[in-house]
Amino acid sequence: MDFEKIRQTDSEHYMSVFNRANVCFTHGKGNKLYDSFGNEYTDFTAGIAVNCLGYGDPDLVGAIAAQAEKLIHVSNLYYNEPQTVLCETLTSGTGFSRVFFSNSGAEANECAIKLARKYRYDRGENKSTVLCAEESFHGRTLTTATATGQEKYSKPYAPLTPGFKHVPYNDFAALKAALTDDVGAIMLEPLQGESGVTPASYDYLVNVYALCKQTGTLLILDEVQTGVMRTGKFFCFEHYGISPDIVTLAKGLAGGVPIGATLANGDVAETFKPGDHGSTFGGNPLACAAANAVINKVTSPEFSDAIERAGRRLKDRLMELRKYKFVKDVRGKGLIFGLQLDEKLPAASVVGRMRSEGFLIAAAGHNTLRFIPPLTITPKEIDLMSAALAKIFSATNI
Numbered sequence: 001m002d003f004e005k006i007r008q009t010d011s012e013h014y015m016s017v018f019n020r021a022n023v024c025f026t027h028g029k030g031n032k033l034y035d036s037f038g039n040e041y042t043d044f045t046a047g048i049a050v051n052c053l054g055y056g057d058p059d060l061v062g063a064i065a066a067q068a069e070k071l072i073h074v075s076n077l078y079y080n081e082p083q084t085v086l087c088e089t090l091t092s093g094t095g096f097s098r099v100f101f102s103n104s105g106a107e108a109n110e111c112a113i114k115l116a117r118k119y120r121y122d123r124g125e126n127k128s129t130v131l132c133a134e135e136s137f138h139g140r141t142l143t144t145a146t147a148t149g150q151e152k153y154s155k156p157y158a159p160l161t162p163g164f165k166h167v168p169y170n171d172f173a174a175l176k177a178a179l180t181d182d183v184g185a186i187m188l189e190p191l192q193g194e195s196g197v198t199p200a201s202y203d204y205l206v207n208v209y210a211l212c213k214q215t216g217t218l219l220i221l222d223e224v225q226t227g228v229m230r231t232g233k234f235f236c237f238e239h240y241g242i243s244p245d246i247v248t249l250a251k252g253l254a255g256g257v258p259i260g261a262t263l264a265n266g267d268v269a270e271t272f273k274p275g276d277h278g279s280t281f282g283g284n285p286l287a288c289a290a291a292n293a294v295i296n297k298v299t300s301p302e303f304s305d306a307i308e309r310a311g312r313r314l315k316d317r318l319m320e321l322r323k324y325k326f327v328k329d330v331r332g333k334g335l336i337f338g339l340q341l342d343e344k345l346p347a348a349s350v351v352g353r354m355r356s357e358g359f360l361i362a363a364a365g366h367n368t369l370r371f372i373p374p375l376t377i378t379p380k381e382i383d384l385m386s387a388a389l390a391k392i393f394s395a396t397n398i
Ligand SMILES: *Cc1c(COP(=O)(O)O)cnc(C)c1O
Pocket: 103, 104, 105, 106, 107, 109, 137, 138, 139, 140, 189, 193, 194, 222, 223, 224, 225, 250, 251
């Protein structure tokens, strides 16, 4: 199909929920993507923090191909070894004792919310309310869209799931004041991704953790975007020296194959009994074999050193761009960074101009440019990307 045919068929027959760029990718290699006209792009979006090993990684492709030949899917009514291996990896030395696998971030969060509510239900407690943050993003199912602290994602779909309250992010006093007797769990991203790459301040998250311990409130951390080495550590919460009762993973976990994971600890992990929850596809051998290959690779010492070096390089380069007066802020950790622009320079226009220069970057909330490259991004690619950005900024007169 030629590009024009693809564009037109899509515009007529795909539900029009996406503002798609006028480009159709056909293949990728390393940290580069190629479109149907043969143009090359260096990727700083990684399928939104998903393709952590870039494209065509021989170990990931090999693991997927080998597993596909043996067994793609089998019902969860039976055991499958790749799932058990992944389950063991995610629970050994992480502080979590059990895991449940699903297929997406929203599903992983949906499971976390169900787990927290059933934990209270089993104890006969009236503590079904989940306290969430404004500007958060937790997914698109009806319940996770309700948990999401942005009305645009939930308002048209009322009546919404009851039992969610929202407080300003990074405001401990506001959170503490909202911790009424009906609240059984607090659900937060340790770094808000979609709404503009805003890390939790150290004091905030440490205080929230202490408050949860003090009051017996469950802490759920949504690490769908920040997990699996994205911030330089396997879990972003490790930067804070804390550990939640429940954590969710998805995006980067299987390097592009759909997967979600909900990890829990202690009594919380023992909550679900046979029949309480389930998934047809979740944790199937193909997705788990891919996740096993990803984890093997990204947690090796050499790999995490490379992430650290690349992250520092990206941060330095972005910080240099603060000399342009319309660059308002640079925020992030590891290999997830946001560069906030003045409202007069729309992030979407910079994203478009960068694409013409052969670089893919994403926009996020609050007019922020978001950089979430494959974890394999090289210093040279970082320098070329930031040079292209500087070129665009130099030519911008606002
Ligand atoms: C992307 C994202 C989700 C939703 O994940 P899906 O796989 O799109 O359902 C949830 N939480 C956070 C923090 C995310 O970044």
